[in-house]
Amino acid sequence: MTPRRIGPFEVAPIALGCMNLSHAYGAPPPPEQVQRLLLQALDLGVNHFDTAALYGFGANETLVGRVLKPHRSRIVLASKGGMAGVSFPDGVKRVIDGRPGAIRRNCEDSLQRLGTDVIDLYYLHRWDKAVPIEDSVGEMSRLVQEGKVRLLGLSEVSAATLRRAHAVHPISAVQTEYSLWTRNPEIAVLQACRDIGAAFVAFSPTARAFLTGKLRDVTTLEAKDIRRGMPRFAAENYARNLTLLPAYETLAREAGCTPVQLALAWLLSRGEHVIPLPGTTNTDHLRENVGAWEVQLSASVLARADALINQHTVTGGRYGAQSESEVDTERF
Numbered sequence: 001m002t003p004r005r006i007g008p009f010e011v012a013p014i015a016l017g018c019m020n021l022s023h024a025y026g027a028p029p030p031p032e033q034v035q036r037l038l039l040q041a042l043d044l045g046v047n048h049f050d051t052a053a054l055y056g057f058g059a060n061e062t063l064v065g066r067v068l069k070p071h072r073s074r075i076v077l078a079s080k081g082g083m084a085g086v087s088f089p090d091g092v093k094r095v096i097d098g099r100p101g102a103i104r105r106n107c108e109d110s111l112q113r114l115g116t117d118v119i120d121l122y123y124l125h126r127w128d129k130a131v132p133i134e135d136s137v138g139e140m141s142r143l144v145q146e147g148k149v150r151l152l153g154l155s156e157v158s159a160a161t162l163r164r165a166h167a168v169h170p171i172s173a174v175q176t177e178y179s180l181w182t183r184n185p186e187i188a189v190l191q192a193c194r195d196i197g198a199a200f201v202a203f204s205p206t207a208r209a210f211l212t213g214k215l216r217d218v219t220t221l222e223a224k225d226i227r228r229g230m231p232r233f234a235a236e237n238y239a240r241n242l243t244l245l246p247a248y249e250t251l252a253r254e255a256g257c258t259p260v261q262l263a264l265a266w267l268l269s270r271g272e273h274v275i276p277l278p279g280t281t282n283t284d285h286l287r288e289n290v291g292a293w294e295v296q297l298s299a300s301v302l303a304r305a306d307a308l309i310n311q312h313t314v315t316g317g318r319y320g321a322q323s324e325s326e327v328d329t330e331r332f
């Protein structure tokens with residue numbers, strides 16, 4: 001296993017996303033299961049953990065911070081602000097707010113919940129298009145100067161926004177969805193990251209379970225599962241997407257790995273700066289995912305995977321209209 005880099009940090013080639021330990025894909029697992037999972041990740045050599053103020057409206061940071069606290073010095077802890085839960089008379093709602101004051105509040109709340117003095121990698125979770133990126137990143141830069149944060153990252157930004165931000169303060173990582181079925185970063189952001197020396201952290205690298213081959217029936221997804229609102233997981237589209245899997249699974253068998261390992265190893269092949277960030281609640285799945293960093297794929301297998309599942313062969317958009325409007329889709 002050859003480590004990858006984020007700024008001065010050496011990290012395992014595959015990270016662990018903690019979102020679904022509190023949020024996103026149905027009912028979260030009990031705290032004992034979370035503890036087992038995180039400790040097993042450490043045992044397997046994972047040393048880069050990703051959370052956010054948004055996940056479980058703070059509950060995820062509290063949970064992850066508590067379990068990882070005794071191991072704090074040997075991990076890279078990443079969190080995000082600029083999108084968080086805000087209390088309204090009718091309940092807590094998700095709000096994107098990139099104003100300097102909001103970012104500072106988010107960061108200080110995160111430090112408290114995580115039980116740490118400093119966050120190693122702090123991302124702007126979404127660029128708030130009502131606020132110049134320079135203002136949001138300017139405040140994040142002040143958090144670095146104050147020692148509250150070590151490195152800065154951005155999530156779901158275009159190459160143009162990345163370059164504007166990088167002119168204010170060095171950006172060490174970009175976190176954006178990337179997998180065989182979501183290729184947007186190939187337009188410009190992967191190259192922009194390479195140019196400025198930033199890591200590219202690929203979220204939802206298993207295509208939110210599609211590329212594991214284990215999610216066959218989307219009608220079984222829980223009512224609160226966010227995939228229910230994603231066009232690719234709508235029953236008719238998903239049925240079409242499932243027709244891509246038999247050839248893909250045959251290819252994985254030929255390559256001597258599982259379908260999810262093929263998906264993760266394909267990502268690792270896209271550049272030394274690419275770090276897949278899968279999420280799981282299950283220790284067997286975790287072991288399987290981490291196993292991908294030992295998988296060697298031939299040029300022919302990589303090319304065939306590339307041709308089988310891509311933006312032209314998949315049916316349905318990745319996000320619904322609201323979420324799509326919140327990402328930065330400027331292309332250059």
Ligand SMILES: NC(=O)c1ccc[n+]([C@@H]2O[C@H](COP(=O)([O-])OP(=O)(O)OC[C@H]3O[C@@H](n4cnc5c(N)ncnc54)[C@H](OP(=O)(O)O)[C@@H]3O)[C@@H](O)[C@H]2O)c1
Nearest residue numbers: 017018019203204205206207208209212278279280281285
């Ligand atoms: N920056 C952003 O805007 C943003 C957005 C989304 C996510 N993220 C980050 O990226 C992380 C990962 O995202 P994600 O959770 O969507 O990634 P993902 O790994 O593509 O999808 C997770 C889903 O796949 C399943 N899964 C994973 N490995 C599996 C395996 N080996 N076998 C069977 N099922 C498997 C999980 O179920 P099980 O629990 O059953 O394994 C879960 O339902 C998040 O935790 C978060 O840190 C960031």
